[in-house]
Structure formats: structure tokens, C-alpha cells
Amino acid sequence: MPPYAHAEPGNVVTLNVGGQLFQTTPQTLALAGPDSILSSLASSLPSSSSVPFIDRDPDLFAALLSLLRTGRIPSRATAAFDHDDLLAEARFYALHPLFLSALSSLALFDAFALRRSLLLPLPGRDACSALAPSPLDASLLVAHGGKVSSFDPSLRRRATVLTPLPAVDSLLALGPLAAAGAADFPGLHLLDLGHPGGPVRHVLRWCPHPSAPAAAVQAIGSSPDLLFCSFESCRRNASAILAFDLTTFQPVTEIARREIYGAELDSAIPATKLQWVPGTNLLMAAGSHGGPSGLLGDIRLWDVRSGEAIWELKEKHNCFADVTVSDGLSAMFKVGINSGEVFMADMRKLSSEEPWICIGDGRRPSTGKEGGMWRCGRRW
């Protein structure tokens, strides 16, 4: 955007918003995008004497105009208005994608300078059991008990729906819908968050045999066009990962189907974590269970098209407490459950004998604390 413009009549646009005059350039207004009434004003102006009038609040418009000019929200606007009001006004001008990207800009995320900023109270007594931030905007889904609350990108508004699940264990945001599952209730439930009374739109089920009851959900993941769900049968002797089409919710393929035969209990560990790795187009599936010889786990990378595991790792000695794949760093990370240390495996050298490299702090003696949940930050 040009910082100054020649004073030719066609290069300066004057707008009257709620009685206040604003002057800017057509280029600035065109940044608002084709859906916005501002860019249509910029293109259709005959540079005549009439000043276009918009019947909206001038102070909120001033904040959004400086967002267009500078790409960031002026701090005096955040002091004077709630994010909620700015977001609603940005929606009127169809500026909300720009506003949300300015609000949740990656440049603002600094892993070494994180502070607590907001506390979101939940209604009722149920503690939060699953969190699902939306990848598109900064909105957030929170499962507490059998309820799912959705917070809007400004985190100032909340809507709560009641699911048929006794307690939601896994949750994923899918644009307007949310996918919720429970480890003790059959079926993956797709919820429409706009209907508090009856939110269930679809129930996706998997039965290991036609006569068997539907299986419970252990983990949910998604790629740009597929929804993955790890099911475990209610008798806990069969498990599979199903891929569903994200638009029609029809099952596309079934991978990683495992059943327990005989005494080989470890053969059907269900995946409790699913993560799509976009750089390699693979699905990371990890699961663990406690057996007589301690915690056992396996991590697999699946090629969804062929339905085959590209790489498989049995975790016997220092099983993971949690595992994640970072696309940007092209590496897999885990927290060992015995050592509590963080390990890293290079995705390009996964075929080696012992892929894990301990990246823990060498100065600190191992505490032996059990590792907890963790997740890769978005900058990785």
C-alpha cells in the first residue's frame, strides 16, 4: 500500500461513515478483499462529487481502517473496544479474515514469553476433558462432561451444546461442525454447534463384524479432505482407523484393522493419537497400553491411499507418554514415560536401528517423573 498518494482526484477516496469523513486510497480499500463493501466502493467510484455514506459507527470504522492501512490493530482500539465488537464490525465489512489473522498472528506467539492472558469459565461442575482449537481461526472448542462449548475467535462469546455422550474424550473442530467421541460410548458424533438442544448431525459408526455392536472412539484426526477416527470395539478385541470424506462423511477406507487372536493381547492396541503429517502425506497413529511387562506402545506412519504402514516402531523400554510430529522441523518428538525426557527422531532417518535421540537437558538429573501431555507449537 502506498504511504502517500498523488493528490489527483482519482487517487483519494473520501468516505462518510456515520457522519465522520475518512480519506484513504482505493488501493487501501481494495485490500479489504472482493467480498467487502469497501473494495466495491473503491472500484465503483466515479470520482464524482458525491461522498459515499456508510451508516455505521465511525470509531469502530477508524480502527478497521487502520487495520487495512497498517495490517495490525491499533492498540488504542483494543483499549477502547472489546475484541468482540471489533470482530462483529469486521464481519459487517467482511474484514474478519484480516482481523482474525491480525489478532492471532504468528508473530505474536513467542514460546519463551508465554503469559496467562485469559481465564474462560465453564458452566457447571464438569472439568474440561478435551480441547480443540480451530486451525482456521482462533476459535476454541472445549469439552466438559457431556457438553461441548465453543468460544468464538475473540473468546468473548460462548455457545454450549449437550451431546449424548456421557463424557467427551476426543474432540476435533471441523469448521462449523465438531467431531466428538468417547472411549465408552459408540460412534463418532458430528455436532452442529448452533443447536444447543439437538446438536447431533451424523453419527459415524464402525462395527468389527456385522453382528457386533458399534465401536467406541479412541482418537480423531483430520487431513484437508479426510476425517480419521480410531475405533476400538466395545469388547476391546478389535480396532481400526477409518477415513471418512470430510464433505459427505461417507467412509472412504479402513486401515490398521487389528484383532486379538488367542493370547496375543498386544496385537490390537488402538491408536489413541492420530496426526496428519502434511509434508509427507502420511498419518501418524500412536497407541499404548499397560501390560504385565510395563507400558507397551507402537507408532506407525500410514499411507492412507495404499492402506499400508510405511514405518512402524514398537515402544518397549521407554514407551512414549505422548508423541507428536512436527512438519516444519521434519521430526517426531516423544516424551518417555519412564525417564520423562524428550526424544526426537528425524523423519528422514526413521529406518535406523534406534531413531530416538534424547534432547533432554544434560545438566539436570532425570527425575523419573511420568511425562504428561504435550503438543507441538505452531511455529515448529
Place this chain on the structure above:
Amino acid sequence: MEGRDSSHVTLASQPNARVVLDVGGKLFETTVATLQSGGPDSLLAALCLRANPDSDEEPSPVFIDRDPEIFSTLLSLLRSGRLPSSALSRFSNQDLLEEALYYGVEASLRSALSPPPLVGFDATLVATLRPASDAFPTALSAGSEDGSVWIAHGGQISAYDWSLAHTGTVRTHLDEITALQRVWPEVAAAGSLDSPGLHFYDVSGGRHVGSVHWSDPGDHRVYKARVTAIAAGWSGPDDPVYVAFECPHRENCILAVDPATLLAAAAIGRQSGSAAKAAAPGRLVHVRERGLVFAAAVSAGAFGYAGYMRLWDPRSGEAVWETNEPGAGSSSRRFGDSFADADVDREGSAIYKVCWRSGDVAVADMRRLGEDPWVYLEERSAAVGMRSAGEGANSVLRCYKNQVFVGREAGLEVWSQIMDKEGGRRRSERETEAAVCENAFRRIFVDKEEDARRGLIKAMEGGGDRLFLSREGVEGVEVWESSDLSGAISLL
């Protein structure tokens, strides 16, 4: 643009015409359509009715000598239909209301300030109404649909309007009002267990309007009868108000009182009061959809609770259905597990009860009441722990907006119906045998642990999109409502 063509037509016919207002020295420019959106009778809409003499030139601003800050908030409301959330922190509801009254746009403000539909599992405590003196509430009436509430505290009745603003307090001659019902927009019917008669008070004017006593010319023992309950669900001037009276010698009946003449029209259900199953009802509900009066009485004794529920047909004066508890129920597991409180939903489709020993909630379909119509609702939430004996004692149960609110000791829970797609199909198949399915409801706590520490829930009423409740020995009435605001607390 369109406002330029004719000079003799008023602005009101041109919705896109622009209007400049000078409010307290600040200029605002808006359109006729925005100003008219507050309603045709508003001051702002009336401004548009002025003829626009020189529309070719820049319109001269109309000066209004009011505060520009609040006006800009109200103008935002008219423009976008939503109240800026920063306005709620900058101005009190009272400021906004007075200003909206001046401009005549209180209807828009009212819809913006009113809570969203009450959803029990998403309700939070928003306010505590505390009358100025003697603030221990003894009775509540929240019958009207706008979310207003009348509170009886001691011998006084305090009225709070839809915005929960205090509109007036009237001192009655009663010492302690134990039954209260709003029968006209300004008239309350009040009764006390200490002194006889049903008394009507004009709350805005603060005066006594009339009294109704139960008298029987043929029976001189009927004398000094006190009011034990006034029926909830009174909805119009055509309906009588049903009031339960009890004499000092425990004889009791239900009087139908005509609210227009303030006279007793008919007496139904006269009982001797000599046993628990003939005691005066402590809860009356007028089930208008079915033309029935629901009466329930509970008494707590050394061996637990006992009581009855009865459905009276006011035209014939006969009881069409009754159940006595503890009775010889078919299920031995439920024997001795009498109800602690019962209520009928407004649609008249079901009776709900909470049992005193097990604390279970049961429902009976009004269409197929019989010997043992109860379907006990199954607990399916994962997070709620085990319950012990006697947990249902002191429970309060109210049906409101298709939800069942249960005040169990100090905790507030809601049983919400689950609209499961698959479950719905299963329910409709089962509808031939039972209309209500025991797992169609889910029990969810409405309150938090620290809310429950405030004390025993004594009374509960739903009105508008709010739930009002009072606690034993605690001053004030709690207001619970759903909100779409997240209530985020900044920690920076």
C-alpha cells in the same frame, strides 16, 4: 440521492435519506431506515416525519440536548442490532434504559438486553436480588414471561422488572408471606401460614385491594382458614386462581378465586386433613392445557416422607387421578421411597417427582397415568458420583422450558432431554409402550461447588428466560440465566 427529488414529501417515506443529528454537540449522520428501526412511535422515528424543506442542500442537523456517548451506543444498537459489549461495561443498564426511554427505542434495547433462551446446562449466576430490608425471601412469584420476579420477604413484597431493576416494595399486614402469586400485572395474591385469608395487594400503588376467606355457611367450623398454596401457572383473566386453604383443625379445600371480582367462585377437593393423604396441599399447579389442577402434599415424619399427588377436575370437583406415597407400590425396591417434591410441566405432558430416600427423579406421562406410571430416569453422566440414602430429602423440583431443575440440598442440577438422532428413532419405536424413556434425560450440574456452599435451596421458580432461587437463611434471590458471553477473565 433519493432524498433530493421532492421537497414536500417527508423523510419518512425515503428510507435511504440521510439525517444529521447533533446530540450534545457531537454530530451523527445516519439514515431514516436506521432511525425508524427503533419502532414507529419512537422520538427518533418522529424526527423523520419532519418535512425536509431544502433537501437539495446539506441537511441542517437536528439538535438533541442529550449525552452523546450513550446516544452513540444506542445508535450502534439501531444500526447493527447488537449492543456493543464495551457499552455494558461503560454504562449501567439503568443509564441505557433511561436514555432509551427518552428516545423511545426501549423495545430494541430490551431485546438486546434480554437473556437468550434458558438452557439449564449453560446457565450461570448473573445477579442476586437483595431487597433493602429483611431480605430473607419467603416466597417467589415469577409467573410472567418477561423475566420479572416478585419476592416476598417477611411481610413485604418487592417487585423487580424484566431488567431486574427494583420497581417497588409494598408492606402488607401479614407478618410472613409464605405463598405469593402475581395475578394481575400489578396485583399480587399473598397468603401466610400464620394469619388467615388470601390477600390481594396492588404492588405499584402499595395498597390492599381485597381479601378472600374460605367460609361455609353450613359449617361453622370452617373459620380462620390459612393459605397453604396458590396455584402457579395463572395465565389470564378468564382463569380462576386456585388457592389451597386449611383451617386450624386441618380441614382443607381448594378454592377457585375469580381474579376479576376477587371472590371465591367454587370450592373443590374438600378434605378432612386427618391423615397425610388428606392434608392440605403445599403445591398447586393449574395445568391449563388439560383443564386440571395438580395438588401435591408432602409431610416429613419420623419414618420418612409421606404424601399424595392428586389431579382435580375443577368442573366436576372430582379427583381424576391420585397416588399416595408410600403406597403398596409394585416395585419393592421403591417401597418407602416417597417423593420429596413434584411438579407438572407447563405443557401438561408429564409429572416429575424426586424421591426423598434415593434421590431419584421419576417422570409420569400425563396421557397414561395409572397405578404405577413412574419411569425412573437413569443416571448416565460420567462425572457424577455415587449417591447415598436420604439424598433426596429437602429437594426442590421445578419443570421449566422442557427441563427439570432439581435443587438437591444445596446443589442445583438440571435434567436435560437429549435429542439424539438415533435415540429419537428408538424413542419413537418405544412410544407405543412408554412415551418417556428412562435414558432420554441427562443429569448435569448447573452450579459450581462454591455455589452449593451458600446454603440449602428452599424455593425455585422459572420465569421468562431466568431461573430464580432462594436459599435457606441466605439473604436475596439468585438469578440464573444463560448467556452467550463467555465471561472471560483477563489475567494480564
